Amino acid sequence: MSDSTHKTPRFALAYARMLVRRPGLVILAILALTGVSLWGTSKLTINSNQLDLISQDLPEVKDVKRVIDMVGGSGYLMLALRGEDEPTLKKAADDIAAGLLADKENVRFITYKVPVEFVQQQMGLFVKTEDLAEGKRRIMAYLKDQLRRNNPFFIEIQKTEPVKLEMQDLVDKYSSVGKKSIRDDYYISKDRKMLLILIKPMWDSNQLAKTKVYVEKLRKDLAAYSKSEKANGVEVVEDYAKMGDKKLVAYGFTGSYKTAVDDSYAIEESLEPVSLLAFAAIFLITILAFRKIVPTLIVSIGTVLGTIITMGFTYITVGELNMITSILGALLLGFGIDYGLHFIFRTRLELGQGKPYDQAIQDAVVNAGRPALVSAVVTSGSFFVLLVSEFRGFSQFGFLAGCGTFIIGVLLFAWSPALLALAGRINPELPKKLIGEMKPPATQSATTGKELRIPKPGLTLAISTVVVGILCFFAVPWSDVDVPTDKPASFADRIKAGIRFNYNSRALIPEGQTSVRLQDEISERFDMSADPIAVYSRTLEEAKAIYDELENPEKRKTKYSAIDQVVSIYTFVPPPETAAANAKILQEWQEELKDIDVAALPPEVQDKAALFMKMLEARPYDVHGVPEIYASQFRHLPETKPENHGYLTFIYPSVDLWDGKKMLTFVDQTNNIPTPEVKDAQGHVIAEAQVRRAAGAAQLFARLARIVLGDGQLTVMLVTLWILVMHFLDFRNVKLALASVIPLTVGLAMMLGLMTMFDLHLNFMNIIILPILLGFGVSHGLYLLHRFLEGTSPVVALRSVGAAVASSTLTTAAGFAALMVASHNGLKSMGIVACIGLITTLVVSFTVLAAVMQVMWDRLPRKVQDGVAHTPSPSPSKKDESEAA
Structure with missing residues (x-):
């Protein structure tokens, strides 16, 4: 602790003097800036287009934009109708569909039924030749027996049982194209109790x-339909549990459109109650810390003003908020108030030394200002590290949070001292009455006269080392065993696995989210997976190459194991070899049956005989024979840009895409689809060999997941490096720099160990808390060590700024704790992890760091201790004042 430690920086002294001499001007400037910022804040909007948050140059984004241009959007908004009575369901679907199609402003097209007559008639060309032959054998045996028995001259000497026509096994095998049944035009479930409108x-x-606006409109339209004569007394209600009957149809919304809205707005709708609760908790903790209302109002109002200025800055620089930066205001309230807390506590300490109000304010700005400035720079820099993220949601958040932290820090070290200086102008005793005072902490025991010290620092360090070691032991993964994160793990499994990352994004959404529940029900009733992804091809030949590659039976088992089904225009084209062989059988069969009189068959058979005879007429056809109603589903829209003209092949996953690991597997498999070179009959190349990549929401989320995981690791390393460098530049001493980061490093290590013990996991949302905690955690060591380096013993340092450190940590923790009331589980997890990290760093500050400071103090020469133990906080000398002037 050299003399250089006590030298007052000229700029800090000049700044402090300006605040004391021109408080009115400072306050007016702040209020004017707030007024302008309030106008900018009122202009802020939230951009809910999540695609804008990812770099537009990424291939995944370009691919998705092409698909959107070709088909008008990614996925569907699904309207599911549920009821026990099939005719009622179909009547309601027809009426609702007519209303939807009339809404040209909002609806591009709908799909709720597709004529299946063509597929039924051509099905004989698609079945395996051996199955067709077996079907022919069974049907002919049945027909011959029926004709024989219906003959009026039929006489049976020895009674025999009629031949039974058992075709269910073959019918089930070929009763659908993809997952769409060919028995019914409607998209209706196998149990006939749910019908979908896409x-x-x-x-x-x-x-x-x-x-969101359109869904609300649909709700009103459906309510109006229930009251109309067209409904014929049938009530249509939104319900995700009822089944319905002849007079009731229950409906619900799901699909990629609705799940995206529900997830994003669950965050937004949580912000208001979270922000109010956070502000209330912060205000209460501040009152308890000061035990006075006036200092609480000073720092609270200053923090609100700083937040408004930050929002105005956001409007000027970025122009809008997104779904990530929308939580900025609530976060800054908890972070920003810390600077006001430290200033007020330090001013009370200076007033407690008997200094006049102006000198006390000036010294508080100088002495608390340096660690506050370093803390603001380091914390802001920790946020700025997020600028390296490819995800614009994180990079914009890092930029705005970093600037906001610095803005609020500077403002509170202007607003608070200026207000107190203005009060002192009115009455020199008023600042002391308003905020109170703190007498200098005693350095010696009143009973023994001995110097107060941290008891048994060596033992404290030893115990702390053991505790931290045990918790670190818990956090380290000791086994490669993949322990499930969707259910509680045993304590032994937790120890083996260490800190785990939960890839299941379903764990982040609100409990019981209706759109997800309905999607699960649809998957079960229709045996249908989530919205598909698509592979683009310029020509039909390329589309055929893609279809052949993905439908290869051997490759589907190994290379494409995560694919459930592939639907293409070629799904409706029978394989040429099979079609040729089957056509021969059908032709022969038709010849055998030409003399059969349908009227001679039993009545129950006659209804199906006409369709059956049509099926026998099926002859091979190519892709150009596919009816337009089917082909149009795979071709670009008329309004599509010329460069995006072509065809799409749709791929459905066989895995749960909510599970991040399985989603990444599915995306990896569909991002590497090799197709061979295709030549025409003359040997000309009509489709080049290339590796094709699918496009869709899964690809975007997979890229985002990898960005988040990569950025989480990168930002932690960069923030750690930034903190170490800044602390070294501040203290110019390796030992002091390392000592100052003890609360941070040890606290976070303990946090990870506690998370393992209590079966808490890192995930795609709370991983961003790690660099934030690193940035905030620096303040503990900075304030304590700077006070210690002013020439006070560890006990005095703790008693001087410990209350401010504890209060600032608790206010920040309160801000994050408010997230626990959010309905969105991702926000809850952020709050839990942040609170654990903040509390552990605070505990470490008052135990491990305090013990380290005591050891450092004990190693100083006795004469140095005696010389500084009773030295008051230094005031600027006359020489300093003249130089600053």
């Missing part, structure tokens, strides 16, 4: 605001 809005699924 709506393609005029915008894409990432434009959440438009989807």
Whole structure:
């Protein structure tokens, strides 16, 4: 602790003097800036288009934009109708569909039934030749027996049982194309109790605001339909549990459009109660810390003003908020108030030394200002590290949070001292009455006269080392065993696995989210997976190459194991070899049956005989024979840009895409689809060999997941390096720099160990808390060590700034703790992890760091201790004042 430690920086002294001499001007400037910022804040909007948050140069984004241009959007808004009575369901679906199609402003097209007559008639060309032959054998045996028995001259000497026509095994095998049944035009479930209407809005699924408004419009339209004569007494109600009957149809919304809205707006709708609760908790903790209302109002109002200025800065620099930066205000309230707390506590300490108000304010700005400035720089820099993220949601958040932290820090070290200086102008005793005072902490025991010290620092360090070691032991993964994160693990499994990352994004959404529950029900009733992804091809030949590659039976078992089904225009084209062989059988069969009189068959058979005879007429056809109603589903829209003209092949996953690991597997498999070179009959190349990549929401989420995981690791390393460098530049001493980061490093290590013990996991949302905690955690060591380096013993340092450190930590923890009331589980997990990290760093500050400071103090020469133990906080000398002037 050299003399250089006590030298007052000229700039800090000049700044402090300006605040004391021109408080009115400072306050007016702040209020004027707040007024302008309030105007900018009122202009801020939230951009809900999540696609804008990812770099537009990424291939995944370009691919998705092409698909959106070709088909009008990614996925569908699904309207599911549920009821026990099939005719009622179909009547309601027809009426609702007519209303949807009339809404040209919002609806591009709908799909709720597709004529299946063509597929039924051509099905004989698709079945395996051996199955067709077996079907022919069974049907002919049945027909011959029926004709024989219906002959009026039929006489049976020895009674025999009629031949039974058992075709169910073959019918089930070939009763659908993909997962769409060919028995019914409607998209109706196998149990006939749920019917789907797939709506393609005029915008894409990432434009959440438009989807939200449209869903509300649909609710009103459906309510109006229930009251209309067209409904014929049938009530249509939104319900995700009822089944319905002849007079009731229950409906619900799901699909990529609705799930995206529900997830994003669950965050937004949580912000208001979270922000109010956070502000209330912060205000209460501040009152308890000061035990006075006036200092609480000073720092609270200053923090609110700083937040408004930050929002105005956001409007000027970025122009809008997104779904990530929308939580900025609530976060800054908890972070920003810390600077006001430290200033007020330090001013009370200076007033307690008997200094006049102006000198006390000036010294508080100088002495508390340096660690506050370093803390603001380091914390802001920790946020700025997020600028390296490819995800614009994180990079914009890092930029705005970093600037906001610095803005609020500077403002509170201007607003608070200026207000107190203005009060002192009115009455020199008023600042002391308003905020109180703190007498200098005693350095010696009143009973023994001995110097107060941290008891047994060596033992404290030894015990702390053991505790931290045990917790670190818990956090380290000791086994490669993949322990499930969707259910509680045993304590032994937790120890083996260490800190785990939960890839299941379903764990982040609100409990019981209706759109997800309905999607699960649809998957079960229709045996249908989530919305598909798509592979683009310029020509039909390329589409055929893609289809052949993905439908290869051997490759589906190994290379494409995560694919459930592939639907292409070629799904409706029978394989040429099979079609040729089957056509021969059908032709022969038709010849055998030409003399059969349908009227001679039993009545129950006659109804199906006409369709059956049509099926026998099926002859091979190529892709150009596919009816337009089917082909149009795979071809670009008329309004598509010329460069995006072509065809799409749709791929459905066989895995749960909510599970991040399985989603990444599915995306990896569909991002590497090799197709061979295709030549025409003359040997000309009509489709080049290439590796094709699918496009869709899964690809975007997979890229985002990898960005988050990569950025989480990168930002932690960069923030750690930034903190170490800044602490060294501040203290110019390796030992002091390392000592100052003890609360941070040890606290976070303990946090990870506690998370393992209590079966808490890192995930795609709370991983961003790690660099934030690193940035905030620096303040503990900075304030304590700077006070210690002013020439006070560890006990005095703790008693001087310990209350401020504890209060600032608790206010920040309160801000994050408010997230625990959010309905969104991702926000809850952020709050839990942040609170654990903040509390552990605070505990370490008052134990491990305090013991380290005591050891450092004990190693100083006795004469140095005696010389500084009773030295008051230094005031600027006359020489300093003249130089600053």
